[in-house]
Amino acid sequence: MTSRERLRKALNHESTDRPPIDMGATNVTGISASMLSKLRDALGLPKQTVKIHEPLQLLGMVEDDVRQKLGIDVIGLSPKTTIFGYRNEGWKPWKMQDGTDVLVSTQFETTTDVNGDILIYPKGDRTAKPSGRLPKGGYYFDAITRQGPLDEDHLDPNDWAESFGLYSEGDLNYLKETADQLYRETDYGIIMNFGGGGLGDIAYVPGQNLIEPKGLRDPELWYEYLASHPDYIAGIFDLQTATALKNLELLRQTVGEKVDAIMISGSDFGTQRGCMVSPTLFRSLWKPRYRKINDWVHQHTNWKTFYHSCGSITAILDDFVEMGVDILNPVQCSAEGMAAEGLKARYGDKLVFWGGGVDTQKTLPFGTVEEVRQQVRDRVRIFSKNGGFVFNTIHNIQARTPVENIVTMVNAVHEFNGQKR
Numbered sequence: 001m002t003s004r005e006r007l008r009k010a011l012n013h014e015s016t017d018r019p020p021i022d023m024g025a026t027n028v029t030g031i032s033a034s035m036l037s038k039l040r041d042a043l044g045l046p047k048q049t050v051k052i053h054e055p056l057q058l059l060g061m062v063e064d065d066v067r068q069k070l071g072i073d074v075i076g077l078s079p080k081t082t083i084f085g086y087r088n089e090g091w092k093p094w095k096m097q098d099g100t101d102v103l104v105s106t107q108f109e110t111t112t113d114v115n116g117d118i119l120i121y122p123k124g125d126r127t128a129k130p131s132g133r134l135p136k137g138g139y140y141f142d143a144i145t146r147q148g149p150l151d152e153d154h155l156d157p158n159d160w161a162e163s164f165g166l167y168s169e170g171d172l173n174y175l176k177e178t179a180d181q182l183y184r185e186t187d188y189g190i191i192m193n194f195g196g197g198g199l200g201d202i203a204y205v206p207g208q209n210l211i212e213p214k215g216l217r218d219p220e221l222w223y224e225y226l227a228s229h230p231d232y233i234a235g236i237f238d239l240q241t242a243t244a245l246k247n248l249e250l251l252r253q254t255v256g257e258k259v260d261a262i263m264i265s266g267s268d269f270g271t272q273r274g275c276m277v278s279p280t281l282f283r284s285l286w287k288p289r290y291r292k293i294n295d296w297v298h299q300h301t302n303w304k305t306f307y308h309s310c311g312s313i314t315a316i317l318d319d320f321v322e323m324g325v326d327i328l329n330p331v332q333c334s335a336e337g338m339a340a341e342g343l344k345a346r347y348g349d350k351l352v353f354w355g356g357g358v359d360t361q362k363t364l365p366f367g368t369v370e371e372v373r374q375q376v377r378d379r380v381r382i383f384s385k386n387g388g389f390v391f392n393t394i395h396n397i398q399a400r401t402p403v404e405n406i407v408t409m410v411n412a413v414h415e416f417n418g419q420k421r
Contacts, residue, residue: 003073007189024062025076031397036060078193085123085209131208143206157235159215164243183258197264270311294324331356376412
């Protein structure tokens with residue numbers, strides 16, 4: 001069974017020889033660049049400096065030799081533009097704060113302040129105010145809130161128009177060429193990293209990619225406005241949804257059926273104990289617009305829709321099904337009500353679980369090799385029954401994770417059905 005066949009069967013809830021494996025195909029199923037560098041060494045691969053393709057979380061670009069060595073089945077198709085508005089074009093050396101040598105885009109521009117924090121600039125423009133901060137000794141960039149004055153009596157959703165643009169001809173040409181190459185020259189399953197349907201995704205609210213973001217940009221105020229100014233938020237969502245539908249049509253024309261799945265949204269709705277928004281608010285603001293997006297995808301393509309939401313979201317999982325979500329990620333089994341057995345029993349024929357393979361809060365970073373192996377085996381046994389499972393960690397593999405635990409994790413998936421790597 002090829003990787004593409006394995007992924008397609010899993011996405012269609014058909015049994016496979018083993019679960020397809022993802023590492024690095026999306027910005028929520030990736031691996032810290034420093035860990036990827038250590039993993040390459042542990043796998044005995046040729047010395048090669050890791051590229052950072054996602055700067056907010058400092059994620060490493062998983063290259064083909066890693067995919068081949070680990071038996072990874074999925075590859076991502078992504079636009080070049082990053083969350084900070086610069087493009088991944090050309091590469092230059094940079095040293096992470098833990099001492100790891102990496103490569104970053106030539107448009108990756110930073111300075112260091114008096115506290116030793118690293119500041120990054122939107123679109124690589126040092127004449128602008130910095131839009132991200134990597135604290136000294138930290139592992140991620142935090143968004144810098146650049147909230148301007150707000151007139152609550154004259155709020156205009158169109159202030160957000162600059163955040164929702166159409167793909168350029170250059171973007172589409174790049175995506176077409178890359179999709180054609182991946183489809184023709186590899187047998188990987190392909191997921192499109194769209195994300196344009198991530199309504200209210202808090203990672204993008206501050207507008208780190210904009211020189212001068214307009215409108216509501218303070219994350220704390222954002223959550224207040226969900227309740228106090230729902231019409232304003234709905235206007236922003238309507239603007240984003242309209243742009244998303246136009247971009248989806250452009251993608252359909254560009255990549256066609258070469259893509260197997262498409263990441264629609266990375267908006268988080270859960271905490272460790274429950275939803276961070278009420279089900280009533282979710283059904284009012286998000287559900288009808290998500291349904292419109294999913295309906296379009298299912299009516300015009302064979303793509304499966306991928307939605308990411310951390311935390312306990314059991315209160316709205318029926319809504320996810322009703323609005324046409326195909327794939328749920330990251331499947332945070334440690335959150336309240338999200339145990340693997342219950343999720344599979346109730347939603348196994350309705351949702352594909354992409355994630356849930358091992359806990360990245362405790363087991364993978366702090367557990368023993370045997371604890372990692374046992375949890376992976378248990379999750380594979382539960383989730384892979386009758387298909388509908390793509391193995392991945394619960395969110396990205398974090399810095400300082402023991403590399404032997406990562407190798408053990410992947411080997412345990414291959415041991416399913418008696419296979420060995």
